[in-house]
Amino acid sequence: MSKDFFCEVVSKTMLNEDTALIEFLCPEIANEAVPGQFVNVTCSNFLRRPFGVASVDRTKGTFKVGVKIIGEGTEEIASFEEGEGTWVLGPLGNGFDTSASDKFILVGGGTGVFPVNFLYEELTAAGKNVKVVQGFRDKSQIIMNKPEYLLTTDAGDSGLKGNCCDGLNTLSEDDISGACVLCVGPMPMMKAVSSWAGEKGLNCYVSLEQRMACGIGICLVCVCKIKAEEEGVPFEHKRCCKDGPVFDSKEVIW
Numbered sequence: 298m299s300k301d302f303f304c305e306v307v308s309k310t311m312l313n314e315d316t317a318l319i320e321f322l323c324p325e326i327a328n329e330a331v332p333g334q335f336v337n338v339t340c341s342n343f344l345r346r347p348f349g350v351a352s353v354d355r356t357k358g359t360f361k362v363g364v365k366i367i368g369e370g371t372e373e374i375a376s377f378e379e380g381e382g383t384w385v386l387g388p389l390g391n392g393f394d395t396s397a398s399d400k401f402i403l404v405g406g407g408t409g410v411f412p413v414n415f416l417y418e419e420l421t422a423a424g425k426n427v428k429v430v431q432g433f434r435d436k437s438q439i440i441m442n443k444p445e446y447l448l449t450t451d452a453g454d455s456g457l458k459g460n461c462c463d464g465l466n467t468l469s470e471d472d473i474s475g476a477c478v479l480c481v482g483p484m485p486m487m488k489a490v491s492s493w494a495g496e497k498g499l500n501c502y503v504s505l506e507q508r509m510a511c512g513i514g515i516c517l518v519c520v521c522k523i524k525a526e527e528e529g530v531p532f533e534h535k536r537c538c539k540d541g542p543v544f545d546s547k548e549v550i551w
């Protein structure tokens with residue numbers, strides 16, 4: 298069950314000029330969160346702001362979120378310093394099913410690299426076979442990278458020149474065969490990766506990002522269109538926060 302916790306900031310690292318990685322002390326969230334879930338962080342603006350869990354340390358009882366500054370809320374949250382605290386609701390939403398396969402291809406772009414980092418940590422700790430493709434606009438945007446990842450940049454100033462799908466196309470038949478694809482990033486990226494996975498006959502799950510308010514399924518601000526199971530009904534509305542944010546990419550109406 299999700300609860301509201303007053304969480305102290307135990308560390309903060311600026312990953313680049315507009316993105317902070319913040320570590321909060323909260324054993325309950327650290328123990329309960331699974332990759333793909335998010336937390337709703339209080340700031341002095343009216344609504345809380347949602348962030349995907351980027352990492353947990355269950356021994357220390359901490360979890361991390363990455364915060365890219367795009368407006369007033371994220372600017373305030375990214376300015377929190379060690380020793381300060383705020384109310385955090387979580388963990389929220391349905392995460393990825395990491396038991397779905399023994400072999401995964403993870404694809405991350407934009408702030409999607411944070412949940413992908415958590416996925417990578419959990420899947421490798423579980424001994425699964427994992428390939429990661431990360432895509433950025435250019436070298437200045439690269440964050441949360443690891444040497445073993447396949448890196449792509451649109452500008453071609455670091456890693457492979459191109460987008461995530463160009464990166465996916467360099468994977469071997471052995472890497473691809475039977476893998477489950479998990480993708481978090483901007484909508485056009487997830488749409489392209491979903492169609493790449495479809496062509497290869499692979500299962501693919503994506504994490505949708507909608508504007509959110511309550512984060513717990515009450516306000517309906519975050520509804521998205523998902524293919525309906527009932528025959529003759531083209532789609533149904535689902536709440537991204539409560540029914541998602543992770544959905545089977547075949548169900549998403551892009």
Ligand SMILES: Cc1cc2nc3c(=O)[nH]c(=O)nc-3n(C[C@H](O)[C@H](O)[C@H](O)COP(=O)(O)OP(=O)(O)OC[C@H]3O[C@@H](n4cnc5c(N)ncnc54)[C@H](O)[C@@H]3O)c2cc1C
Pocket residue numbers: 335342345346347348349350362363364365366367368369370371372408409411412505506507508509542
């Ligand atoms: C499930 C989920 C997980 C998220 N995970 C992360 C994460 O790990 N790291 C991270 O940095 N951000 C993440 N976000 C996005 C983050 O919540 C927003 O950037 C933040 O709420 C913006 O608050 P603000 O007050 O700074 O900006 P605002 O002043 O509210 O908005 C500034 C501008 O950004 C647009 N905007 C705001 N929120 C969103 C959104 N969700 N999608 C698209 N456009 C938006 C607004 O329309 C406006 O143009 C996530 C969002 C969701 C729904």
Ligand code: FES
Pocket residue numbers: 508509510511512513514515516517518519520536537538539
């Ligand atoms: S944010 Fe309120 S229902 Fe999803």
